[in-house]
Amino acid sequence: MASFRSALLMVAALTTTIIAPVKAGPAAEPLVSVANATLPTVVVPDLLDPEGQAVLSEPQAPDTDIQLDANDDQATAKPSGDLAAMVAQLRGPEAGTRELDCLATGIYFESKGEPLAGQLAVGKVIANRAGSGGRFPGTYCGVLFQRGQFSFVHGQGLPSVPHSNRQWQTAVAVAKIVDQRLKESAVGNALFFHARYVSPGWGMKRVASIGNHIFYR
Template sequence: MLVSLRSALLIFAAVSGSSVAPAQVGPSSEPLIAATSASLPKIVEPDRIEYPALPVSNDPVVTPDTDSTADVQATPAKPTGDLPSLVEQFRSADAGSHEVECLAVGIYFESKSEPLAGQLAVGQVIANRANSNGRFPSTYCGVLFQRGQFSFVHGRSLPSVPRASRQWQTAVAIAKIVDQDLKDSAANNALFFHAKRVSPGWRLKRVASIGNHVFYR
């Protein structure tokens, strides 16, 4: 019986030991704190830097034009209007260049008493000769000095003109109009002309009759 009692006690002790809970955290450990009661570390924000406010402009924003350059200037428009209006714009005692002065001299001595259209046609003949690609001299002055072509030319100098006269200033205006190709003439492609009072018998194509002159190609 003694043995049986001892065995029973050993069995009881073994059964009781198997139900003991796992070891707990010792008293030296810190207790857990509920999240709701915990004191979270405070985040310190850096001091803010205050910048002065920029001035507000009401001016419209201008976008630069990338296709344009500062040194490009607009091409001035050509003068327009009828022939009398253009003559008034260009009338001057100064032709502006030696070549244009030669053209004006030719217009003056050949047609100063003609209507404006007749003076324009005479100037156009001189210009057409200068632009004829080798058939005549290539400058206005050269055309005038070509031998036997203009009766008012003697030697290698042109006769003087009365620069203060209205007729000369009109011839200058016509010369500038012809030189800049501002007005078409009825004799636009003519290379020759003569006064109506003569009959040279030219076998040329007649292109116009203006004032006291007949024009040919």
């Protein structure tokens, strides 16, 4: 009986030795049989290039914001080429703003039958007046509505123009070119002009003659 009891004690001691936790610090874990062990999942960080930036293993979707910015740049790209090429690129039915609409209206009624250089010159005079620093009103619309300056203006309203009219769309393009200062004009800083068939005797400095108009400073 004593031998059997001793055998039981020995078996218990051996069992305790095998499954007893091994201490590796304050909170050791029990041993697990190798056959039943489950290897932990190890998160492998992305590789780094020499500059310290992560090298992604899979292609990433393009940045939407950056793509939109690129499209915006293309949409707002300035026209190029000579005056005729720029007009072809900017021609359209809508000026876009009230001020540009006034400028285009002035160009249309004063020079729609003139060559493009003549239309540019008329637009430049209107812009010069608006930027003259107090000598004339400071806006395109104000310049047009100044009393006694433009015969096509009556009261405080502009005459209507069919926006499908090609001459109107050309005037819109010229107005944008003048407003954005995309092309220089031979009239420079001229502030006045009149048709060739009149002789007002202004006594001003003549700066250019383009198409059917003579320009003065």
